[in-house]
Amino acid sequence: MQHESSVNISPIKALNPYQNKTIKGRVTNKRKMHQYSTPKSTSQVFSFDMIDDEGTEISITCFGDVAEMHYHRVEARTYYTVSKGCIKEADTKWNKLNSHLEITLDNNSVLKCCEAVVDSQGNNSPFTPINEITYYTNNTLVDVIGIVVVVGEPSLIRRKDGSEVTKRIVKINDVSTFTINVKSWATTWQAVGEDLKNMHATQTTVVLAVRNARVGYFNGKMKLQDHTDTLWATGFDEVGTNLLQISAKDLYMLQYDLTTKRTPQTIIKRVLLSCFVFTLSVTTNMYNSEPRLKATITKVTNINFQAECTLLLAEIARTSIAAAFQTN
Structure with missing residues (x-):
């Protein structure tokens, strides 16, 4: 076993398709070997995920003879060093990790079992509060x-x-x-x-x-709250664009745009706990033989605080006059 001090280890986040670096990480997920067919032959493939001590993950895939060679060597919760792999952009159709790169091992790649870090505490991936x-x-x-x-x-x-x-x-x-x-x-x-x-x-x-x-939301609904209670409501198309100040298409594409610091998460976080005036259409539907209210947002506008204060003052005055008559 090669001691890690004699190997120049790079963090996974430092990888790029143009430089060959050695990474070290712990296997967090090993998938089963699968057979697949092409018009000319049949082959096999398996993949596994690794995480390093900085909490960065990456998926590694092996095909054919390379898959046969490494399948029984790779074990979950075991540390390995990986070098001389083919680094490429992650295929998000199959790769669901929060990483934009993935590695494919070939006959020239090096996969070595190594010692675990003593102070490593389980899964270093940060949990989301x-x-x-x-x-x-x-x-x-x-x-x-x-x-x-x-x-x-x-x-x-x-x-x-x-x-x-x-x-x-x-x-x-x-x-x-x-x-x-x-x-x-x-x-x-x-x-x-x-x-x-x-x-x-x-x-x-x-x-x-x-x-x-x-992450999933019940029927894709957004939760509204005022001083009395909370309500799940659905908003579509123009409502969402007015609320988030961005179209659905542009919001989706942000996750692939590496030239901006804006993400779908920051866009949504920006409107949380913000106040708006919502116009709702409310209907009653039956679900499992029980009536349930279904609220749909038909319009969302910014609050006109001057107008709202005028209405509030008028309501206070009306209430005060009514109370005075009752006292007399």
């Missing part, structure tokens, strides 16, 4: 960790195609004091849910960490 998840757009992948407060019972959901899947929700909260639902339809999640339920029933504290959780 639950109260900041509202800053992220729909389908963004985040890592979350929290204390289990509720383990829901499994429920059977019928899809549009007639098939059935089992859904389970686990509710967690963290030091931000916010709570979020962690939901999955995966078969393995049902077993995990049972384990969490049993542990939660017998232990004081159960902590759940989830990697690559996909």
Whole structure:
């Protein structure tokens, strides 16, 4: 085993397609070997994810003979050095990590098992505080960790195609004091849910960490709040553009624009806790035999504080006069 002091290790974030550097990281996820076919032959592929001590992740893929050579050597939670790989832009269709690069190993690449860092504490990937998840757009992948407060019972959901899947929700909260639902339809999640339920029933504290959780909002709705209560409401097209001051297309493209510091998260964060005047269309729909209000935002405008103050003063005066008559 080569000691790391004799190797010039670069952080993953320093990688680029034009320079060959050696990186070191811990395997966080190893995927199964898959067979695939082309018109001329059949082959195989597998991939794994690594994270370095700065918390930067990258996906590494092996094909054909290289996949056969490394598949049984790569183990989760084990440290490796990687060098002489082909570095390229990440294919976001398959690569869901928050990294714009990925590595493909070939016969000239070097993959070596190495010693773990003594002071490394588990997964170095920073967890997203639950109260900041509202800053992220729909389908963004985040890592979350929290204390289990509720383990829901499994429920059977019928899809549009007639098939059935089992859904389970686990509710967690963290030091931000916010709570979020962690939901999955995966078969393995049902077993995990049972384990969490049993542990939660017998232990004081159960902590759940989830990697690559996909952010989702109920029907894509935005949450509104005034001094009386909160309300989930839906806004489309022009409403969203007026609220965020950016079109849906431009907001989507920001995640690929490396020339600006603006991101979808910063755009959304900018309007959080801001005050607007919302015009709503409210209807009542039946859901699981229960009536539910559905609010749709038809118009959003900035507050005219002068006009609002005039109305408020008039209301105060009217109330004061009415109170005076009642006293007399």
